[in-house]
Amino acid sequence: xxxxxxxxxKLDEVPPGGKKALKINETWVLVCNVKSNVxxxxxxxxxxxxxxxxxxxxxxxxxxxxxxxxxxxRFDLETGAALDLPATKxxxxxxxxxxxDWIEVKI
Amino acid sequence: MGNQSLEIAQAxxxxxxRCPQEPSTQDIIxxxxxxxxxxxxxxxxxxxxxxxxxxxxxxxxAFAKREFDTLxxxxxxxxxxxxxxxxxxxxxxxDIGRHSFIVTRVAKDDVRAYxxxxxxxxxxxxxxxxxxCASEFQCSFHGWSWHLDGSLKESVCAWDFxxxxxxxxxxxxxxxxxxxxxxxxxMDHGAPALAEYFGPEFMAHINEWGLExxxxxxxxxxxxxxxxxxxxxxxxxxxxxxxxxxxxxVSNADANSQYDIxxxxxxxxxxxxxxxxxxxxxxxxxxxxxxxxxxxxSSMLGGADxxxxxxxxxxxxxxxIMRVMFEQGTxxxxxxxxxxxxxxxFSYTLFPNTFLFPGISLPMVYRFRPDRDDxxxxxxxxFFLRPLPxxxxxxxxxxxxxxxxxxxxTEAEGMDPGFGAxxxxxxxxxLLQQEGLEASAxxxxxxxxYQEIRVRHFERAIDKYLQGGA
Numbered sequence: 001x002x003x004x005x006x007x008x009x010k011l012d013e014v015p016p017g018g019k020k021a022l023k024i025n026e027t028w029v030l031v032c033n034v035k036s037n038v039x040x041x042x043x044x045x046x047x048x049x050x051x052x053x054x055x056x057x058x059x060x061x062x063x064x065x066x067x068x069x070x071x072x073x074r075f076d077l078e079t080g081a082a083l084d085l086p087a088t089k090x091x092x093x094x095x096x097x098x099x100x101d102w103i104e105v106k107i
Numbered sequence: 108m109g110n111q112s113l114e115i116a117q118a119x120x121x122x123x124x125r126c127p128q129e130p131s132t133q134d135i136i137x138x139x140x141x142x143x144x145x146x147x148x149x150x151x152x153x154x155x156x157x158x159x160x161x162x163x164x165x166x167x168x169a170f171a172k173r174e175f176d177t178l179x180x181x182x183x184x185x186x187x188x189x190x191x192x193x194x195x196x197x198x199x200x201x202d203i204g205r206h207s208f209i210v211t212r213v214a215k216d217d218v219r220a221y222x223x224x225x226x227x228x229x230x231x232x233x234x235x236x237x238x239x240c241a242s243e244f245q246c247s248f249h250g251w252s253w254h255l256d257g258s259l260k261e262s263v264c265a266w267d268f269x270x271x272x273x274x275x276x277x278x279x280x281x282x283x284x285x286x287x288x289x290x291x292x293x294m295d296h297g298a299p300a301l302a303e304y305f306g307p308e309f310m311a312h313i314n315e316w317g318l319e320x321x322x323x324x325x326x327x328x329x330x331x332x333x334x335x336x337x338x339x340x341x342x343x344x345x346x347x348x349x350x351x352x353x354x355x356x357v358s359n360a361d362a363n364s365q366y367d368i369x370x371x372x373x374x375x376x377x378x379x380x381x382x383x384x385x386x387x388x389x390x391x392x393x394x395x396x397x398x399x400x401x402x403x404x405s406s407m408l409g410g411a412d413x414x415x416x417x418x419x420x421x422x423x424x425x426x427x428i429m430r431v432m433f434e435q436g437t438x439x440x441x442x443x444x445x446x447x448x449x450x451x452x453f454s455y456t457l458f459p460n461t462f463l464f465p466g467i468s469l470p471m472v473y474r475f476r477p478d479r480d481d482x483x484x485x486x487x488x489x490f491f492l493r494p495l496p497x498x499x500x501x502x503x504x505x506x507x508x509x510x511x512x513x514x515x516x517t518e519a520e521g522m523d524p525g526f527g528a529x530x531x532x533x534x535x536x537x538l539l540q541q542e543g544l545e546a547s548a549x550x551x552x553x554x555x556x557y558q559e560i561r562v563r564h565f566e567r568a569i570d571k572y573l574q575g576g577a
Contacts, residue, residue: 052247060197060240063506067239071247074237084234086247 005097005104008044014103016040021047021057024107029094031103032061032077043077044096044105050075051087122154122556125363129385132365132377139446140423146312147377147447151367155563159551162544164569165334171482175204178459178572181295183304183372185461185474186210186220188490189288190322190504191238196255199238201292204479208281209233209244210290213255218285220292221278227251227262244278253278288319305457306370312455316465321492323504325521328488330512333537335460335477335485336569337544341533342454342462342473343561345378349386351532356384357391357399358421359452366560371568372458374561380450380468381422397421426450429468439494441467456561458568467494483541489522489530 006024008031014020016035021028028047034040045066049056054070061067064077073087080090095106116124125131133150136143164170186201187210198211200223207223209232223231225246232244232253243260245252252260257278262268282293284301291301302310331338341347348361362385364378383396394415411428415421426446433449434441441449448466455463462473470492478484495501508519516527516534544552554563 058240058242062238062503065506067237069239069241070245072233072237072239072241074239084237086234 003095003106005095005099005106008096008103008105011098011101011103014042019057019061021055024105027092027107028055029105029107030056030066031096031105032066034061034064034077042096042098042103044094044103045075045077045080046091046093048091049073049087050082050089050091056091120154121157122152122560125557126385129360129363129388131363132360132379135360135363135379135382135422136377136447136451139426141426141444141446143445143447144315146315147445147453149367150365151308151369152365152557152560153368154556155368155560155567157554157556159549159553160563160566161551162547162549164566165337165541166482166545168482170573171334171477173573174477174569177575178569179203179206179294179477181293181298181572182459183284183291183293183298183301183457184459185457185472186290186292187238188323188504189218189285189290189319190501192218192290193501194240196240196242197238198233198241199290200233200235202235202479203476206294207231207235208292209278210283210292211241211255213257218283218290219257220281220283220290221253221257222281225249225251226259226276226278287313287316288321305373308369309373309455309457313463313465317494318463318465318492320495321470322495322502323490324493324502325491325519326488326505326507327510327516327519327522328486328507329510329514329516329534330478331485331487331534331537332483332512333485333541334482335475336566337537337540338485338487338534339456339460339462339473339475340562340565341537341540343374343376343456343565344555344558345376345452346555346558347533347536348378349384351536352529354399355529356387358382358396359384362386362558364558366557368560368564371571373455374564375453375455376561377447378452378454379422379447380452381420381425393419393421397424400425422446422450433467437493438496438498440497441494456565458565487534489516491521 014031014033016033019032021030030045030047032043047056049068051073056066056068058069059066065074066077067074071086074083075091080093082088082090097104112127187199191199192212195212198209201208201210208220209223210220212218225232230246230248232246243252250263254260259273259276262271282296284291345361345364348359349356358380360379360382364376366376368374383391397413411432415424426449429449430441450468451466452469453464453466460475464471472490474488476486516530517524
């Protein structure tokens, strides 16, 4: 199925340092507005950890990485790569853009 | 420094000789425009003997095992900074040998260190080398979980474990104390309090520094092919500067650096910068000294006027430049900081494995740990700490940079390349030293009475722990 940009939420619903999870077409998507020493941008990734499929929603984001709050696996928000055990598989990453103050995710 | 100097030294009590015909560190600092505080303007040297130090401690795997059995489980170790775990539920995993700890903030002023192992069948509750935030610690194997306060939350299928008393199934803890933004842990519940362990002199020093008001802007980790003690001792003296770091010696009072010891667990040197090495007397001008000045973050000095006026000293100009440029570059207030604190290398060893550098130009923390499986390898970590911005907003600690074994420190993101080159020079000696000690026909290393007192003091503490003392 071809991926298309879909409206996620209004930009002000994910302020700098914040994150928000929503289901799009049965897929949990997590948008993180990262404001750090390294970067200042939006990321969209799977909202589900690749390890035991637990929600990543409450994971801590630091330096473009999210840590699963359940077992501690970390993922690169840019590439989705699993950085630590217990995860060995990546999470999906999605293109994200802002159009007319709306965050849109390509899924 | 020829035969005449040797004869004079031999006539003095052991350890009393100092670099001849040169100002002392205290003399250099006393000339500064902005005077140094009391913790700088003091000396605490003691002669501790001149016997050789046995080399088995560096090359014998049985010695390393004894260290794990008698030293690492009884000493206070820097596990993380408080800034790593600012919020309740934040955690940082600290490993030493086979041991692993989840250092976590349970409440605003309550930090604990849990042994990082499930009490059911032992799986690590959090992977080593990670940090994050949790509302509970759940094992990834069968799902047993513990509250942040360490009490058992759930044993899955509790009906099958009637023999488990939940009240006795809390996560075991190490002792934790916090000091100047550092979280220290100790596996020995009978260990003295941290302040007693470090002693009153050092506590008076660190309480002046305000290191809690700094943040980590660079953190680099590299595995070094040498025993952890050799790795540490490479940084305990300025005696090696003239030979290992010739580019630094032009602006470093190396042979007339000051060495101090404080109790059993702390020692230091003060190595003045912006001053010509005694080894190079008469060979360089004050302008040369200024031109070759190396600091931990030279990007701060871009565009500064580096041309000296007649009669002006490199040291004073450098202090003046740094005061202005560092304040601008890092948005910090250095008005209360002395010239010596701005310029000089203050290196404190906190036994067993941490160095603190409370100065501004060289604002590092080093941590050394033995490889858990190989006594010939060690883990070297370099943190750079900057004063907090005046706006009070604390930047998050940076992501750790892990270098490959053959990578240069000059490649580490966030580290000044000139400083990285110095660390390369230091660590490049270490494989040769490790292998040389293994090849040596001489059973001990020989130390200078003054310039290498920190090595002797450090090894004396090692011996005390291994002999069951301290």
